[in-house]
Amino acid sequence: MELLKAGSLSPILVLDLLLRGEAAIPGVHLIGERVGSRGVVVGFDADTVYTIRVGATPSEVLLAALQDLAWLKEEESLVRAIFPQTARPLTGVILAADLFPSGFSSLLQVFSFPCRFFRWIALGDLACPALVFEPYPPPISGSGTAVERTTEEEERFFSSW
Amino acid sequence: MSSENGGKGVQLIGSYFLSVIPPPRIGLLRLGPSLHRAGMAIAASLEREGKRILLFSSDYQRDGAEVIAVRPEGFREGPLAEWKTCSEQLSREERASDLLLFLLHPDIPSLPRLLPLLNLLVLLLPGERGEAIGAYRSAKRVLIQRRDLPVGLFAAGEGEAAVAVLDRFRLGLCVFLRLRPLNFGTTAPTCAKGIVGLKLDSPAEPYFHGTA
Numbered sequence: 001m002e003l004l005k006a007g008s009l010s011p012i013l014v015l016d017l018l019l020r021g022e023a024a025i026p027g028v029h030l031i032g033e034r035v036g037s038r039g040v041v042v043g044f045d046a047d048t049v050y051t052i053r054v055g056a057t058p059s060e061v062l063l064a065a066l067q068d069l070a071w072l073k074e075e076e077s078l079v080r081a082i083f084p085q086t087a088r089p090l091t092g093v094i095l096a097a098d099l100f101p102s103g104f105s106s107l108l109q110v111f112s113f114p115c116r117f118f119r120w121i122a123l124g125d126l127a128c129p130a131l132v133f134e135p136y137p138p139p140i141s142g143s144g145t146a147v148e149r150t151t152e153e154e155e156r157f158f159s160s161w
Numbered sequence: 162m163s164s165e166n167g168g169k170g171v172q173l174i175g176s177y178f179l180s181v182i183p184p185p186r187i188g189l190l191r192l193g194p195s196l197h198r199a200g201m202a203i204a205a206s207l208e209r210e211g212k213r214i215l216l217f218s219s220d221y222q223r224d225g226a227e228v229i230a231v232r233p234e235g236f237r238e239g240p241l242a243e244w245k246t247c248s249e250q251l252s253r254e255e256r257a258s259d260l261l262l263f264l265l266h267p268d269i270p271s272l273p274r275l276l277p278l279l280n281l282l283v284l285l286l287p288g289e290r291g292e293a294i295g296a297y298r299s300a301k302r303v304l305i306q307r308r309d310l311p312v313g314l315f316a317a318g319e320g321e322a323a324v325a326v327l328d329r330f331r332l333g334l335c336v337f338l339r340l341r342p343l344n345f346g347t348t349a350p351t352c353a354k355g356i357v358g359l360k361l362d363s364p365a366e367p368y369f370h371g372t373a
Contacts, residue, residue, distance in 0.1 A: 161329065
């Protein structure tokens with residue numbers, strides 16, 4: 001399988017693949033239909049109900065996602081009626097994009113609501129694409145990895161003063 | 162019983178029966194060898210700020226039948242190892258508390274399990290410049306696992322050295338890890354005031370589950 005060029009899949013198609021169960025976001029269950037008059041796509045994990053926005057870049061869909069979040073908060077009873085398992089008090093936003101600008105993850109801490117980012121990678125060909133979603137920033141496990149180690153610059157900064 | 166005590170008693174009873182929302186969880190990460198006392202002082206100061214504190218420490222020694230000890234400063238302390246216990250007492254204590262504190266060491270095995278559950282991480286920094294690089298190495302190992310977690314900095318000691326360590330960490334975390342740490346100062350009361358001033362979200366699930 002070959003990696004498709006970034007942005008070659010339309011966000012609408014990505015959402016359709018998710019709703020049809022032909023792609024999955026790790027740890028997130030999707031309601032298999034658009035909910036409410038605005039057609040918001042809703043998902044949930046262990047403790048949070050999310051509105052889901054997909055786009056080529058996160059910045060282009062962030063504002064729309066925030067509007068969805070406001071809708072989700074207002075229409076919590078509607079969501080609960082359609083899918084009782086999602087009856088949880090928290091609401092948040094999932095943003096899935098195929099490209100994140102450098103340092104975008106630092107934005108996570110300024111949101112006052114749960115927010116999860118996923119990078120989507122398209123494989124195969126345009127006629128029959130396969131999608132992989134991975135958490136962004138990528139999780140780092142174990143100890144002593146290159147990312148965990150302090151750099152020479154850091155060592156100097158904290159030692160020579 | 163004085164009216165003041167009666168009022169506090171009513172508050173406690175009320176919080177037990179009415180509080181179904183678990184209290185926020187704060188990790189106090191010791192980044193130096195002698196920072197246990199700093200953690201205890203912060204717990205005591207939070208209690209003096211009117212918060213009911215339940216502190217769990219990895220090196221707590223249970224010396225009687227009771228799981229939870231009530232310290233002279235007023236806060237309650239228990240062993241971190243009790244997390245697996247489905248204890249009605251711990252569940253009740255959690256519900257009655259305003260804040261759960263975890264006094265942690267960067268090398269304890271339970272840290273990867275605890276990190277995702279925290280609402281705030283306070284780095285307890287050594288007050289000596291020579292210990293700063295060791296503290297940073299430990300802090301970096303932990304922080305890159307949860308970059309989304311709000312982080313506060315507290316340096317033990319009120320001297321110039323502690324202030325210098327604090328300032329260096331603020332700048333270092335900002336430049337190298339792109340974090341925006343909160344400044345909780347160099348004294349336990351300022352740290353407690355800083356924590357109380359935050360509007361921390363409550364976790365969705367309680368930390369302790371009772372048997373009932």
